[in-house]
Amino acid sequence: MAVEKEPLLELRDVHAGYGELSILKGVSFGVGGGTVTSVIGANGAGKSTLLKTIFGMLKVREGDVSFEGRSIAALGTVKRLKAGIAIVPQGRCNFPQMTIRENLEMGAYTRSDDGIEADLQHMVDQFPILREKLHLLAGDMSGGQQQMLEMAMALMVRPRVLLLDEPSLGLSPMMIDEVFTSIRSLAEVNGMAIIMVEQNAVQALKISDLGVVIELGRVSATGTGPEMLNDPDIRKAYLGLPVI
Amino acid sequence: MDLLFTQLLNGLTAGAEYALVAAGLALLFGILQIVNFAHGEFYMLAAFILYVLLAVVGLPYYAAAPLTVLLMACAGVLFYAIVISRVISRPWQIQLISTLALSIVMINLAIVLSGPTPRYVESPLNNVILDLGSVRISAQRVLVLLGTIVSFAALYLGLKYTRTGKAMRAVAQNREAAAVVGIGVPVIGLVTTVVAASFAGLAGALIAPLYAVGPTMAVLVNIKAFAAVIVGGFGNVKGAIVAAFVIGLLEAASTTLISTEYTDAIVFGGMILILLFRPNGLFGKAVRVG
Ligand SMILES: Nc1ncnc2c1ncn2[C@@H]1O[C@H](COP(=O)(O)OP(=O)(O)O)[C@@H](O)[C@H]1O
Numbered sequence A: 001m002a003v004e005k006e007p008l009l010e011l012r013d014v015h016a017g018y019g020e021l022s023i024l025k026g027v028s029f030g031v032g033g034g035t036v037t038s039v040i041g042a043n044g045a046g047k048s049t050l051l052k053t054i055f056g057m058l059k060v061r062e063g064d065v066s067f068e069g070r071s072i073a074a075l076g077t078v079k080r081l082k083a084g085i086a087i088v089p090q091g092r093c094n095f096p097q098m099t100i101r102e103n104l105e106m107g108a109y110t111r112s113d114d115g116i117e118a119d120l121q122h123m124v125d126q127f128p129i130l131r132e133k134l135h136l137l138a139g140d141m142s143g144g145q146q147q148m149l150e151m152a153m154a155l156m157v158r159p160r161v162l163l164l165d166e167p168s169l170g171l172s173p174m175m176i177d178e179v180f181t182s183i184r185s186l187a188e189v190n191g192m193a194i195i196m197v198e199q200n201a202v203q204a205l206k207i208s209d210l211g212v213v214i215e216l217g218r219v220s221a222t223g224t225g226p227e228m229l230n231d232p233d234i235r236k237a238y239l240g241l242p243v244i
Numbered sequence B: 001m002d003l004l005f006t007q008l009l010n011g012l013t014a015g016a017e018y019a020l021v022a023a024g025l026a027l028l029f030g031i032l033q034i035v036n037f038a039h040g041e042f043y044m045l046a047a048f049i050l051y052v053l054l055a056v057v058g059l060p061y062y063a064a065a066p067l068t069v070l071l072m073a074c075a076g077v078l079f080y081a082i083v084i085s086r087v088i089s090r091p092w093q094i095q096l097i098s099t100l101a102l103s104i105v106m107i108n109l110a111i112v113l114s115g116p117t118p119r120y121v122e123s124p125l126n127n128v129i130l131d132l133g134s135v136r137i138s139a140q141r142v143l144v145l146l147g148t149i150v151s152f153a154a155l156y157l158g159l160k161y162t163r164t165g166k167a168m169r170a171v172a173q174n175r176e177a178a179a180v181v182g183i184g185v186p187v188i189g190l191v192t193t194v195v196a197a198s199f200a201g202l203a204g205a206l207i208a209p210l211y212a213v214g215p216t217m218a219v220l221v222n223i224k225a226f227a228a229v230i231v232g233g234f235g236n237v238k239g240a241i242v243a244a245f246v247i248g249l250l251e252a253a254s255t256t257l258i259s260t261e262y263t264d265a266i267v268f269g270g271m272i273l274i275l276l277f278r279p280n281g282l283f284g285k286a287v288r289v290g
């Protein structure tokens, strides 16, 4: 689990918020290709806001976000998607009255190359449950299956950076293991940088190269996965584990 | 037999009128979640545009009718820029007041500019009577029915198969997910508004030669189009179109079998009855356009 030297995505003193409300008050960290990063923190700390800001749904008000060495702070979501940044937000994020196939095609909406069908086939190889239901409506699938679909839709972008907001929410323990395993292998095999927000912090940190703790809109601690899992303060405050 | 056929034809013509207006209302509601109280007035505006192009500019009908649709598409761009884009992410009360205000302004502008006397629009097809054995039908009515069928087929195919059509359905089903896959929601808002205004334009271009044109010509039509949208399942375009034709045919049937005086009571009574048993409309509440 080596962290690359040159970060693929870097945040420097990022400020963002909603209207008058300032939520992120100076967030800095960097992630390399082929790594998994877990963002943890209390409810309302600004974790989802952080992902939305990286994706471009919220403006960077101060500071900078750079991708492959270039600033993307001024780019909108469409340009960021085309550059290779995709998100699976919290909550249902598919088109319930379209088939699984149509949903996957919509995932590739910003692409115009001719590799879309091949990627779609590749995706249903990776998620066999989707192949079986390719012609059924997304809204008729179970919550866990829809979660899989949404991940596959984001992968149709061929992202270099994948942002996941609570990917394990509402899944059964068995499916959670499965999702975390595929997140790890996506990063290693495809060289993606995956940044995920997780309530399931212990399990998330176990497969992570980097852990970032957000507290009141600021980074209060960072470390490798094992460092975080062994840090007494973090164990007590965020992991619900006994202090060793 | 003749009477039955004539009334069937009247019902289908009225149904086409309601359906062309209702389709735009359902698109605006289904995709952008906007209730456009001014939509009937777009139909009225289109009828006046056709009148001006024919009677003032002196164009032939074959040129004036398509130009009317084109100008209404442009009116759709203005409507988007001036009203929709400013209220689309505001609370529904603001949307309601602004489209209602536009409707009132348009009706009163029409009264000021044209006066209360109805105008008549001439189409050469009014005088071409097709003889189908025992029944006779004006070519204009044939054009109304053909134009309506062709335009709805185009709408269906466009929504189902084109990239923009798919994006419109995507915005209807989940606006956040649409933004996440990179669909420009404002662009889809503009396209939807232009398509809706063009259908009102088509209604004016096709149907104005059959009825009198005046400032309040669309008030009752708009109410019936709203009824069709509600009965069809709010935001369900197919449902709204089917319901509009049902309303048109029901009107014709009650005019023939009972009396003209009871027509509106029967139609709206039927609507209340349907909603009592199917509160989400005939075709479900799903925001569905394909
Ligand atoms: N759309 C919004 N408008 C205004 N405030 C918001 C919005 N979304 C989130 N917030 C506020 O921003 C803060 C951080 O929210 P969020 O980033 O969702 O937290 P987390 O994901 O860490 O639980 C919270 O106080 C929340 O109430």
Ligand SMILES: [Mg+2]
Residues within 6 Å of the ligand: A047, A048, A049, A090, A165, A197
């Ligand atoms: Mg959150």
